[in-house]
Amino acid sequence: xxxxSALWEATRPAYRVRYIHxxxxxxxxxxxxxxxxxxxKTARAKLARIVRGAPEVLVKVTGRQRGGSHVKAHLDYIGxxxxxxxxxxxxxxxTSKEDVTERAAEWSxxxxxxxxxxxxxxxxxxxxxxxxxPEKVMGAVRALAHSxxxxxxxxxxxxxxxxxxxxVHLTVQAEGLDRVRFNPRPAQLSRFxxxxxxxxxxxxxxxxxxxxxxRGRGIAGSSMALVKLRARLASGASPAMTNADRRTNExxxxxxxxxxxxxxxxxxxxxRWQKIREAYGQAAAALGATGQSEDQALADDVRKxxxxxxxxxxxxxxxxxxxxxxxxLDRGKLxxxxxxxxxxxxx
Numbered sequence: 001x002x003x004x005s006a007l008w009e010a011t012r013p014a015y016r017v018r019y020i021h022x023x024x025x026x027x028x029x030x031x032x033x034x035x036x037x038x039x040x041k042t043a044r045a046k047l048a049r050i051v052r053g054a055p056e057v058l059v060k061v062t063g064r065q066r067g068g069s070h071v072k073a074h075l076d077y078i079g080x081x082x083x084x085x086x087x088x089x090x091x092x093x094x095t096s097k098e099d100v101t102e103r104a105a106e107w108s109x110x111x112x113x114x115x116x117x118x119x120x121x122x123x124x125x126x127x128x129x130x131x132x133x134p135e136k137v138m139g140a141v142r143a144l145a146h147s148x149x150x151x152x153x154x155x156x157x158x159x160x161x162x163x164x165x166x167x168v169h170l171t172v173q174a175e176g177l178d179r180v181r182f183n184p185r186p187a188q189l190s191r192f193x194x195x196x197x198x199x200x201x202x203x204x205x206x207x208x209x210x211x212x213x214x215r216g217r218g219i220a221g222s223s224m225a226l227v228k229l230r231a232r233l234a235s236g237a238s239p240a241m242t243n244a245d246r247r248t249n250e251x252x253x254x255x256x257x258x259x260x261x262x263x264x265x266x267x268x269x270x271x272r273w274q275k276i277r278e279a280y281g282q283a284a285a286a287l288g289a290t291g292q293s294e295d296q297a298l299a300d301d302v303r304k305x306x307x308x309x310x311x312x313x314x315x316x317x318x319x320x321x322x323x324x325x326x327x328x329l330d331r332g333k334l335x336x337x338x339x340x341x342x343x344x345x346x347x
Contacts, residue, residue, distance in 0.1 A: 003286040009275070009279040010280055011211065044287075048298055050208060050210060050305075051298075056208055057127075057196045057207050057208070058125070059124060059192045061122065061184060065119070067108055071121050072100060074121070078160075079094065084160065086100070086156050087142075088103075088155075089149075089150055107154070121171050121172060123170070126140075126141045126170060126196055133205065135159075137166045140199035141168040144192065145157065148195065152178055154173040213312065229242055248315070251320075255323075262320065266317055280305070281302075
């Protein structure tokens, strides 16, 4: 397996990817994160960013607004009631309450016969780690939105720098000019991540967009509602624990005591990570065989990366190990915990 093929196998997303190739042109291997077909140069650059820990971009759907009042409340939030500039698709700044109200009315559902309003807008957030130049983040999202959305959907942008991580709120009018509604699914969100990272790199910011499993990370992620609820509870609003966290801890304690099994997806993730490790190993071998000093240095970095990530640990497994230590149990008992298969659970 060559370098390009090995890297594609290691970084391809979990869902099925469909590509249309020009029948009259040469077939190229698609390469996520390099935003285009894989070549020797782009494959080496992408592999270097992964194993050397380039910052990963974050793109997330934060909500869907229904009706004019809901849209207006959301625009007031991202604009901090006039403190933060809200930039339109055409580069205008919504400076007054009247501008915000007018934009919300334009996007709201005008069909009064509906039993309830349909989705009027979809909100997303684009974020980078602390220390990234906020203006470059804004410029990258502006370029992405213009390229991906401006020909069919209206949208607004707002840059927030009141947290350590600079982030941009992108709110998109749901109904497009072609009457097709904006409803981003995993494939489109993955494309947004790639384009966001591509635009950041074009502005001199190191950035990458790969699946967690391509970096030896287990499944993670929470809904925005749960993240905000955790933040409110952590601020002292209530001593209670969220139901989701309570269920996670109860399951982890049961696994630590040997009363339950780890979820089946953990075994699948470990199997997949071993295949990814093999692909990285083949990429390192291909680089080492070129005889070039730069390729040899990159191959060494790939091997160090693999040594640092011999296995993949998902959140339930980490929680169970933590509770096992607290319970004073033998670590070997957790390692021998059988992972239940779907067939076992059906019994």
